[in-house]
Amino acid sequence: MRVKVLGAAAGGAFPQWNCACSNCKQLRQGTFHGKARTQAQIAFSPEGAHWFLLNASPDLRIQIEATPELHPRQGSRDTPIAAIVLTCAELDQVLGLLLLRESQPLHVYCTESVRRILMEDNSMFRVLERIPDQVRWTTIRPGVRFEMSSLAGDSLGLSCDPFVIPSGYPGYAKEKSELHPDEAVLGLVVSSARGGRFAYFPGTPAIRREWREAFNQCDALFLDGTFWSSDELQRVQGFGSTAEQMGHMPLSGPHGSLETLKDLSTPRKVYFHLNNTNPVLDESGKEYAMVREQGWDVAYDGMEFSL
Numbered sequence: 534m535r536v537k538v539l540g541a542a543a544g545g546a547f548p549q550w551n552c553a554c555s556n557c558k559q560l561r562q563g564t565f566h567g568k569a570r571t572q573a574q575i576a577f578s579p580e581g582a583h584w585f586l587l588n589a590s591p592d593l594r595i596q597i598e599a600t601p602e603l604h605p606r607q608g609s610r611d612t613p614i615a616a617i618v619l620t621c622a623e624l625d626q627v628l629g630l631l632l633l634r635e636s637q638p639l640h641v642y643c644t645e646s647v648r649r650i651l652m653e654d655n656s657m658f659r660v661l662e663r664i665p666d667q668v669r670w671t672t673i674r675p676g677v678r679f680e681m682s683s684l685a686g687d688s689l690g691l692s693c694d695p696f697v698i699p700s701g702y703p704g705y706a707k708e709k710s711e712l713h714p715d716e717a718v719l720g721l722v723v724s725s726a727r728g729g730r731f732a733y734f735p736g737t738p739a740i741r742r743e744w745r746e747a748f749n750q751c752d753a754l755f756l757d758g759t760f761w762s763s764d765e766l767q768r769v770q771g772f773g774s775t776a777e778q779m780g781h782m783p784l785s786g787p788h789g790s791l792e793t794l795k796d797l798s799t800p801r802k803v804y805f806h807l808n809n810t811n812p813v814l815d816e817s818g819k820e821y822a823m824v825r826e827q828g829w830d831v832a833y834d835g836m837e838f839s840l
């Protein structure tokens with residue numbers, strides 16, 4: 534299986550348009566020892582022909598253009614993108630769907646609650662229903678394995694296990710009482726019958742015991758790398774929520790992911806969904822050195838694996 538990181542940053546990207554934190558400032562000045570990053574986006578393929586997107590970032594158009602594997606291959610309209618899997622309804626993870634609206638048949642996997650938020654409460658997403666059968670929706674049920682097929686419906690030997698992440702719906706959707714709490718945010722383990730398995734947990738406030746076992750059986754793990762410390766945003770902005778209150782487990786500290794997962798045996802451990810304030814983005818800094826020493830990679834745009 535091939536896995537490509539098209540974008541590695543959290544919402545707002547790096548640099549973020551209205552942010553003057555020391556990372557963003559130095560990057561603009563050309564004095565930063567690290568890379569700019571677009572917003573979180575992963576693509577994977579079991580055999581290099583059919584590609585799947587994990588969520589749909591607001592930067593998806595430029596991410597597709599920067600990735601030759603995702604360009605049209607035949608005829609006047611075409612895409613190798615077989616499907617998009619949505620793990621939540623956050624704007625940073627779904628806005629890209631609106632960029633894929635050019636009357637292109639699409640297949641989207643998501644929970645029923647996420648589909649309702651998009652299609653019943655946000656009229657703009659009706660651009661995905663302009664022509665008959667434009668988008669095929671397949672419902673994901675938390676805890677229930679599902680197979681992923683080509684756009685034509687052919688089996689590709691791909692399966693996915695969705696895990697419930699204890700989190701909530703986006704602020705814009707919280708009012709709806711009929712939304713099922715377990716369907717708000719999912720973590721995924723994707724497996725290919727041809728070989729290769731990876732876990733995708735880009736936003737989680739804690740690590741559940743049963744996830745460890747799943748992580749240990751994976752060839753790669755993409756884990757929440759949003760914040761280095763619990764009070765990172767408060768220190769940068771002078772106000773705001775803690776990392777945990779925002780649904781993110783920080784990397785550092787006694788309860789951080791570095792310490793919590795220090796015995797993990799997954800061969801490739803990757804911090805993904807990096808907020809622009811995170812000091813780990815600075816490759817000359819002690820935080821970056823510490824993460825690398827403990828066997829973790831820091832995701833960047835264009836990073837690629839063969840699993």
Ligand SMILES: [Zn+2]
Pocket residue numbers: 548549552553554555556557558809810
């Ligand atoms: Zn910043």
